[in-house]
Amino acid sequence: MSEASASGLEVARLSTRDPDFEARLDALLAWEGVSDDAVQRRVAEILDAVKTRGDAALIDYSNRFDRLAASSMAELTLGAERLRQAFEGLPEAQREALATAADRVRRYHEHQKPESWSYTEADGTVLGQQVTPVDRAGIYVPGGKAAYPSSVLMNALPAHVAGVGEIVMVVPTPDGVLNDLVLAAAHLAGVDHVFTIGGAQAVAALAYGTETVPRVDKIVGPGNIYVATAKRAVFGQVGIDMIAGPSEILVVSDGGTDPDWLAMDLFSQAEHDEDAQSILVTWDDAHLEAVADAMARALPTMEREAIIRTSLAERGALIHCRDRDEAVALLNRIAPEHLELSVADPEAWLPEVRHAGAVFMGRYTAEALGDYCAGPNHVLPTSGTARFSSPLGVYDFQKRSSLIQCSAQGASGLGPVASTLARGESLTAHARSAEYRIRD
Ligand SMILES: NC(=O)c1ccc[n+]([C@@H]2O[C@H](COP(=O)([O-])OP(=O)(O)OC[C@H]3O[C@@H](n4cnc5c(N)ncnc54)[C@H](O)[C@@H]3O)[C@@H](O)[C@H]2O)c1
Numbered sequence: 513m514s515e516a517s518a519s520g521l522e523v524a525r526l527s528t529r530d531p532d533f534e535a536r537l538d539a540l541l542a543w544e545g546v547s548d549d550a551v552q553r554r555v556a557e558i559l560d561a562v563k564t565r566g567d568a569a570l571i572d573y574s575n576r577f578d579r580l581a582a583s584s585m586a587e588l589t590l591g592a593e594r595l596r597q598a599f600e601g602l603p604e605a606q607r608e609a610l611a612t613a614a615d616r617v618r619r620y621h622e623h624q625k626p627e628s629w630s631y632t633e634a635d636g637t638v639l640g641q642q643v644t645p646v647d648r649a650g651i652y653v654p655g656g657k658a659a660y661p662s663s664v665l666m667n668a669l670p671a672h673v674a675g676v677g678e679i680v681m682v683v684p685t686p687d688g689v690l691n692d693l694v695l696a697a698a699h700l701a702g703v704d705h706v707f708t709i710g711g712a713q714a715v716a717a718l719a720y721g722t723e724t725v726p727r728v729d730k731i732v733g734p735g736n737i738y739v740a741t742a743k744r745a746v747f748g749q750v751g752i753d754m755i756a757g758p759s760e761i762l763v764v765s766d767g768g769t770d771p772d773w774l775a776m777d778l779f780s781q782a783e784h785d786e787d788a789q790s791i792l793v794t795w796d797d798a799h800l801e802a803v804a805d806a807m808a809r810a811l812p813t814m815e816r817e818a819i820i821r822t823s824l825a826e827r828g829a830l831i832h833c834r835d836r837d838e839a840v841a842l843l844n845r846i847a848p849e850h851l852e853l854s855v856a857d858p859e860a861w862l863p864e865v866r867h868a869g870a871v872f873m874g875r876y877t878a879e880a881l882g883d884y885c886a887g888p889n890h891v892l893p894t895s896g897t898a899r900f901s902s903p904l905g906v907y908d909f910q911k912r913s914s915l916i917q918c919s920a921q922g923a924s925g926l927g928p929v930a931s932t933l934a935r936g937e938s939l940t941a942h943a944r945s946a947e948y949r950i951r952d
């Protein structure tokens with residue numbers, strides 16, 4: 513009996529040779545696998561209640577889901593002084609780690625800053641694009657099953673680099689427990705308002721506004737399935753960054769990395785949430801068994817054993833494929849939030865990687881480094897949305913306006929073109945508007 517089965521490690525074993533492989537993989541990856549009808553119904557009900565009853569509903573849901581006993585929004589609001597106290601009271605090592613992470617994240621995002629641009633045509637017409645920040649951004653910092661000071665930095669620092677005027681942070685505090693590292697990070701990152709609310713009710717408050725919580729222009733940040741489902745539902749009323757739901761890791765291994773390292777990499781995302789997803793893909797059968805055995809050995813030593821066990825049993829997989837080409841096809845199909853290329857020559861793989869939120873290249877690049885301090889953002893698209901979404905960045909806090917300034921000569925040149933096309937559309941006012949400006 514292998515150690516994996518001896519320890520009761522429950523995780524799906526799939527092989528691309530299995531006749532039912534496609535169906536099993538589809539089921540494993542389905543969005544509905546986590547955001548089922550019950551979640552959708554509950555989120556819809558919460559959004560509606562906050563929209564119609566404002567603060568009162570916000571207080572009710574916070575009391576219910578975060579086990580609080582609040583009777584007013586004042587009890588769910590933190591002022592700048594409380595954030596500063598938290599920062600100043602931090603142990604030296606934590607304050608330094610936070611500052612180092614903040615510096616690295618800020619520096620990375622400075623590289624993303626898009627500039628406005630314009631060019632002038634020969635007739636004097638100027639065309640361009642003006643980049644402007646959103647006025648007010650809402651940042652969601654998760655807090656149900658773990659506290660996420662790193663998510664404060666990842667959300668707020670790019671907003672600052674983008675020039676956002678006002679940052680409103682929401683973070684749940686289950687059982688009323690405040691996490692000083694989270695508050696200190698909010699101080700360090702220059703957050704303007706903090707409300708201790710979470711889940712779909714916090715997303716609703718940011719989207720619609722309440723008597724106390726200001727309505728924002730865009731909501732960003734990661735969260736559990738209630739948060740991700742709510743963000744999806746309010747999109748249109750308010751901007752959102754992406755679907756950044758339960759964490760995911762796909763490790764592709766060529767068999768040359770220490771199985772203990774890979775077991776812990778898989779656990780690192782599984783420990784976030786029962787809905788998180790950790791998948792290993794390899795064409796080396798013996799290596800797959802070695803990783804399974806390493807997982808079985810390490811599992812009983814984990815503080816969050818129960819969450820990891822459930823996540824692996826419900827959503828995890830160890831996939832054996834035929835060869836490197838099949839591994840590439842699989843990784844692009846899965847389009848994971850985090851892709852660890854635990855292979856000898858990750859640069860050679862890169863041109864073939866089309867869909868992944870972030871790519872961790874080589875045996876030494878633990879995904880966990882990216883979670884905290886490498887520099888790139890850890891708010892990343894999940895559930896296959898890396899096919900069309902990107903990491904949270906400065907660009908998420910900005911919009912672009914087109915600029916058109918015609919010279920008199922330019923208006924005469926473009927007028928006939930516009931007029932001809934407008935008359936082809938039977939839009940006479942358009943045509944005449946252009947024609948008025950044509951000079952003989
Ligand atoms: N994709 C990313 O970029 C990224 C980054 C960091 C974290 N994450 C993910 O964020 C999530 C954080 O989850 P969390 O739970 O710790 O914190 P959270 O803040 O996302 O969710 C907690 C809130 O969920 C709501 N909730 C919980 N159970 C509910 C229920 N039965 N009905 C209605 N509402 C309910 C409550 O309002 C609670 O305040 C994890 O899934 C983690 O993997 C993702």
Ligand SMILES: N[C@H](CO)Cc1c[nH]c[nH+]1
Nearest residue numbers: 660662663759760883890
């Ligand atoms: N892995 C998470 C993104 O899915 C980010 C994070 C924060 N802290 C630890 N991990």
Ligand SMILES: [Zn+2]
Nearest residue numbers: 759780781883
């Ligand atoms: Zn993580």
